[in-house]
Amino acid sequence: FAPWSDPAAVPLIRFEGVTKRFGEAVAVDDLTLSVYEREFFCLLGPSGCGKSTLMRMLAGFEEPTAGRVTLDGRDLAGVPPYRRPVNMMFQSYALFPHMSVEDNIAYGLKQERLPRGEIAARVAEMLRLVKLEPMARRRPDQLSGGQRQRVALARALAKRPRVLLLDEPLGALDKKLREETQFELIDLQERLGTTFVVVTHDQEEAMTMAHRIAVMDHGRIVQVATPGEIYEQPRTRFIAEFVGDVNILEGEVAGRTEAGLWMIRSPLSSEPLVIDDPDESLATGTRVAVAVRPEKIRLHETPPAAATANVLAGEVWDIGYLGDWTVYRIRLPSGELIRLSRANASRFVEQPVGWEDRVHVSFAPDAGVILTA
Ligand code: ATP
Numbered sequence: 001f002a003p004w005s006d007p008a009a010v011p012l013i014r015f016e017g018v019t020k021r022f023g024e025a026v027a028v029d030d031l032t033l034s035v036y037e038r039e040f041f042c043l044l045g046p047s048g049c050g051k052s053t054l055m056r057m058l059a060g061f062e063e064p065t066a067g068r069v070t071l072d073g074r075d076l077a078g079v080p081p082y083r084r085p086v087n088m089m090f091q092s093y094a095l096f097p098h099m100s101v102e103d104n105i106a107y108g109l110k111q112e113r114l115p116r117g118e119i120a121a122r123v124a125e126m127l128r129l130v131k132l133e134p135m136a137r138r139r140p141d142q143l144s145g146g147q148r149q150r151v152a153l154a155r156a157l158a159k160r161p162r163v164l165l166l167d168e169p170l171g172a173l174d175k176k177l178r179e180e181t182q183f184e185l186i187d188l189q190e191r192l193g194t195t196f197v198v199v200t201h202d203q204e205e206a207m208t209m210a211h212r213i214a215v216m217d218h219g220r221i222v223q224v225a226t227p228g229e230i231y232e233q234p235r236t237r238f239i240a241e242f243v244g245d246v247n248i249l250e251g252e253v254a255g256r257t258e259a260g261l262w263m264i265r266s267p268l269s270s271e272p273l274v275i276d277d278p279d280e281s282l283a284t285g286t287r288v289a290v291a292v293r294p295e296k297i298r299l300h301e302t303p304p305a306a307a308t309a310n311v312l313a314g315e316v317w318d319i320g321y322l323g324d325w326t327v328y329r330i331r332l333p334s335g336e337l338i339r340l341s342r343a344n345a346s347r348f349v350e351q352p353v354g355w356e357d358r359v360h361v362s363f364a365p366d367a368g369v370i371l372t373a
Contacts, residue, residue: 001211003036010073012037012195013058013163018067020053020219027053029219030067037162040189040196042206045216046242051199054216055165058197059088071162087161091168093152095140102127102136105155112159126154129188146177153185157194166198170205182208203243207231215239231293236373240291247297247338249273249290249368253282261365264290268332274309276365282372289371296367297340299328300360301352311362312338316353326351330361 003009011034020028028050035041043051056062057069060081069076076084087108095104102123109119127133130150140148149172156164169185170178186209189196200206206213207227214224215238223235234240237248251266251273262282263272275290282288298304304311317331323344330338338361353359 001038003039004034004212009036011035012039012072013197014070015054015057016068016070018054018057018064018069020050020057020062021065026219028057028064031219031221033214033221033224035163035195035197037195038193040186040209040211041198042210042213043197043199043216044203044206044213044243045201047201049216050219051201051216052167055088055167055197055199058084058163059086059165060084085162086165087156087159087163088165088167089152089156089169091171093140093148093172095148095151095155097140100137100139101132101143101151104140104151105158108155108159122158122160126158129157129192130154145173146181149173149181153188157192161194163195163197166196168200169198170200170202178205179208185209207243215242233369234291234371237289237291237371238373240369240371245294245339245341247292247294248371249292251288251290253284253286253288255284262370264288264370266290268334268336269310269312271311273368274365275368275370277368277370279370279372282370286372290368291371292363292368294327294339294341295343297338297361297363299330299340299342299352300362301357304360304362308362309365310368311360313358313360314338316355316357316359319351319353319355321351328353330359 013035015033018031105123105126106119213230214221223239240246251264254263254265254272261274261276265272314330314332317329320327325341327341
């Protein structure tokens with residue numbers, strides 16, 4: 001499923017040069033973005049970056065100051081929220097406390113004046129979909145947080161919108177339930193084929209659920225890509241640091257090796273770092289940052305072979321055992337800490353090193369990504 005890589009595919013939703021100002025403040029800044037039918041799309045970014053404002057413009061609660069929002073090629077300007085085939089599930093769920101689960105789900109359908117039989121059929125279908133049939137007559141205060149979340153979801157889906165907007169849909173759930181619910185949402189979206197646009201500031205949530213992620217910062221989109229691309233080829237330092245753990249090694253471009261690898265002079269090592277990066281346009285002397293994920297850094301208990309690339313010497317600063325992973329921080333002579341992690345694939349893992357041991361770390365040229373922004 002990758003309609004975005006097909007130049008002939010027509011997007012379902014398009015933001016074209018959309019700006020939204022509140023007085024002096026620019027919440028969304030000249031933003032262009034396409035979302036495709038059946039896509040599970042995540043808007044990811046820190047608080048205040050403009051995610052909610054972007055969704056509210058799609059739902060029709062806000063109008064753009066400039067630019068346009070289209071759905072199926074139709075300009076949505078002036079179309080009120082209830083006339084858009086878009087529904088929104090709020091973080092607070094906004095359930096009616098005095099109504100039963102089934103009445104909450106039926107509410108929007110009654111307002112649309114659907115025939116009684118049709119309403120009953122859809123409510124039953126939705127209850128089945130979110131596995132809440134036994135809870136149909138309960139009130140929201142008689143449900144757990146996870147069940148309330150599913151009622152809100154069922155209510156938002158009952159009107160069969162083309163697009164479902166979910167604003168921090170899992171924010172109110174505890175960690176374990178959140179993880180479970182992520183998989184339920186993936187499954188539900190897959191079965192219904194409804195286009196989902198989810199707002200979150202939680203990168204793991206976005207990585208787990210989305211077909212594509214748009215990373216937002218200061219009202220702009222800094223990268224739109226699949227979770228794998230965002231993690232492995234972050235376009236900027238902001239993204240590298242926002243999504244997952246990363247080591248940032250600063251330096252400057254010193255040229256290329258015969259094999260075409262970039263040489264980066266870094267104060268952290270006497271030898272230049274060598275990085276395999278597809279960027280062809282780096283001028284010598286350019287200041288860059290090399291991003292390396294912790295799981296791509298190797299730990300050497302004994303000095304590595306002479307041919308090993310990107311070797312740094314240091315001492316074990318601390319060790320964090322996380323069960324599935326162990327995280328080591330290695331302190332370089334400059335004081336900088338390198339984070340690396342090892343998967344504990346066996347039940348009988350022995351820590352290869354102890355605190356204050358002198359060690360080396362290294363990483364392969366293709367483990368590093370060169371960032372200029
Ligand atoms: P959060 O994750 O905290 O909800 P967000 O990324 O959704 O943040 P928005 O709520 O879209 O961010 O807000 C973007 C910017 O626009 C913020 O600086 C916010 O203060 C401002 N803003 C949003 N709505 C209004 C409003 N109605 N009036 C004035 N400023 C607003």
